[in-house]
Amino acid sequence: TEDGILVAQTDDIPDGEAIKIDASVTGTVDDIAIFNDDGEFFALDDTCSHEKASLSEGYIEDGVIECPLHAGKFCLRNGDVLSMPATDNVACHRLILDGTDIRLVPN
Numbered sequence: 001t002e003d004g005i006l007v008a009q010t011d012d013i014p015d016g017e018a019i020k021i022d023a024s025v026t027g028t029v030d031d032i033a034i035f036n037d038d039g040e041f042f043a044l045d046d047t048c049s050h051e052k053a054s055l056s057e058g059y060i061e062d063g064v065i066e067c068p069l070h071a072g073k074f075c076l077r078n079g080d081v082l083s084m085p086a087t088d089n090v091a092c093h094r095l096i097l098d099g100t101d102i103r104l105v106p107n
């Protein structure tokens with residue numbers, strides 16, 4: 001819906017961490033990773049475009065998520081690939097923050 005799908009509370013995701021929301025909850029093709037980068041929240045497809053590692057298990061720094069498997073990097077704001085060995089972008093999704101509610105608007 002326009003109001004998005006309630007997927008988490010802000011307190012569920014400490015600064016510098018991420019959670020994975022199953023596709024069965026979001027209705028998306030891929031599972032969704034939700035990241036807290038210094039108090040800003042971002043949502044990308046969870047599966048790395050290189051060899052399917054879970055980006056929610058990666059390392060967040062300065063607006064970038066680094067894949068835990070081969071260190072490919074993606075921009076948290078738009079899913080653009082930033083470094084090899086990944087070469088394809090990952091899908092980015094919009095989040096609506098409503099108090100402590102985090103709502104996902106799937107792309």
Ligand code: FES
Pocket residue numbers: 048049050051052053067068069070071072084085086
């Ligand atoms: Fe992510 Fe290889 S699986 S960079």
